[in-house]
Ligand code: B12
C-alpha cells in the first residue's frame with residue numbers, strides 16, 4: 001500500500017522549526033518496518049516550509065493530493081492534537097477513501113479520547129506502532145474486511161460509531177530485530193538543512209515513574225535495550241550515508257544501564273566512530289568514570305532533568321535526589337569540559353511563590369551552561385494529570401509560558417510570577433553566553449595574520 005507518514009505542522013514555527021527537521025523517530029521506525037514488509041512509504045515534514053498567505057494549509061493539502069496515498073499515518077504529542085485533527089480533516093476532505101491512522105504518545109495514553117475527538121481519524125494505534133500498523137495494512141488489503149476487533153493495540157469505531165479500544169499489544173522484546181529508522185523518502189528533501197544533527201534512540205520505556213512524565217503511561221512498564229553493536233552499527237551508517245556532524249541520543253535516560261552505556265562508548269572508540277554527541281539523562285545515572293568514558297567517545301553536551309530546587313518537591317515528583325548530589329553531578333560534567341544544561345519545572349500544585357523562587361535560584365546557582373524552565377503541565381496518563389482532575393488539556397506546545405495553572409495562586413498572579421522567574425532564568429542564560437564569548441581567547445599573532453590576509457586579499 002502507499003503510506004504517507006506526516007508530522008503535523010506547528011504553524012507558529014513559520015518554517016523556522018529546526019528541531020522539526022529531524023524526522024520524528026516514531027514515524028521513522030514505523031516507516032522502516034512497513035517498507036521492509038513491501039509497502040511504499042513517504043514522509044511529509046510540513047514544518048520545514050514557511051506558511052504565508054491566507055491559506056496556510058494549502059501547500060500541505062497539495063502535497064497530500066500529489067502523493068495520493070492509500071493510508072495517512074500521523075504522530076502527535078498532546079499539544080499537537082489540534083493540528084493532527086486538522087490534517088486528518090484535510091485528508092478526508094480531499095478523499096474520504098484515504099485511511100487515516102494516528103499513533104504516538106497522546107494516542108498511546110489516551111486512545112479513546114483521541115479517536116472520539118477527531119472525526120477525520122479512522123484508527124488510533126496505542127503503543128509501539130510497527131506490528132499493529134503492519135497488521136492493519138494487511139487487513140485493509142484483504143478482501144474479507146478489516147475485522148478491527150481482533151487487532152491488538154487498535155482503537156476503532158464500531159458500526160454504531162462507538163469507540164472501541166482493543167487490548168494492548170505486547171511490547172517488542174528484541175529491538176535489534178527492527179530495521180534502522182527510515183531517514184529518506186522525504187516529500188520535500190530540499191528543505192532539510194544539511195549539516196544538522198541526526199537523532200537516535202537506543203532503548204524504549206523507562207523504569208521510573210516521575211509524576212509529570214508521559215513515557216511510563218505510553219509504553220508498558222518494560223524497559224528494552226538495543227545491543228551496543230546494533231547502536232554502533234547505526235552510528236556507522238549515519239556517518240557513511242549522511243556524514244553527520246553531530247549526534248543526539250534522544251533517549252530520555254541514555255545512561256540508564258551503566259554497563260551498556262560503557263559498552264557503547266568503548267565500541268565507538270574501537271571502531272573509530274567518535275562523533276560529537278549530546279544525550280539526556282538523570283543526575284543519579286552518571287559518575288566520574290562513566291563521564292570520562294562518555295567524554296572520550298565524543299560527548300559534548302549533557303541535558304539533565306533536574307526539575308526542582310526543593311528536596312521535598314523532588315520526592316513528591318518521584319525524583320528522589322538530594323540537592324548536594326545534583327550539584328556534584330553537574331560539577332563532574334563541567335569539570336570534563338562537557339556542556340551541561342538543566343531542565344526545571346515550576347508550578348506544581350503544592351508550590352507557593354517561595355518554593356518556585358527556590359527552584360529558579362537553585363537553577364541559576366548550579367553554574368549550568370544553560371537552564372530550561374517550563375511550567376508544570378498535566379499530560380494525559382500522568383499522575384499529575386490525575387492530581388489536576390484530568391480537566392485541562394494544553395493546547396500549545398509552548399510550555400515555557402503557563403498553559404495551565406495548577407497552583408493555589410490566582411491565574412494572573414501565577415502568570416506574573418512565572419514571567420518574573422523566567423526573566424531571571426533568561427538573564428542567567430544571557431550572562432552565561434556572554435561569559436563564554438569573553439572566554440574565547442585569541443592568539444594575537446593569529447589575529448594579526450588573519451587581518452593581514454584579509455587586507456592583502
Ligand atoms: C526527542 C523528543 C523531543 C524532540 C523531538 C524531535 C523530533 N522531531 O523527533 C523535541 C526536543 C523537539 C521535543 C519537543 C517536545 N516534546 Co518531546 N520528547 C522527545 C522524546 C525524549 C523522544 C521521542 C522519540 O523519538 N521516541 C522514540 C520513538 C521510537 O518512540 P515514539 O515516538 O513513542 O514512537 C513509537 C510509538 O509511539 C508509535 N508511534 C509514534 N508515532 C506513530 C505514528 C503512527 C502512524 C503509528 C502507527 C505509530 C506511531 O510507534 C513508534 C515506534 O514504536 C520523548 C520521550 C520518549 N522517551 O519517548 C519526549 C516526549 C514525546 N515529548 C514530550 C513533550 C511534552 C514535548 C513538547 C510539547 C515539550 C515542549 N513544551 O516544548 C515538545 C513538542 C514538540 C512537537 N511539536 O511535537 C512528551 C509528550 C507527552 C504528551 N502526552 O504530550 C514526551 C513523551 C516526554 C515526556 N516526558 O512526557 N521532544
Ligand code: SF4
Pocket residue numbers: 206207208209210213214215216252253282305
Ligand atoms: S522523566 Fe525521565 S526518568 Fe522520569 S519517568 Fe520520564 S523518562 Fe523516566
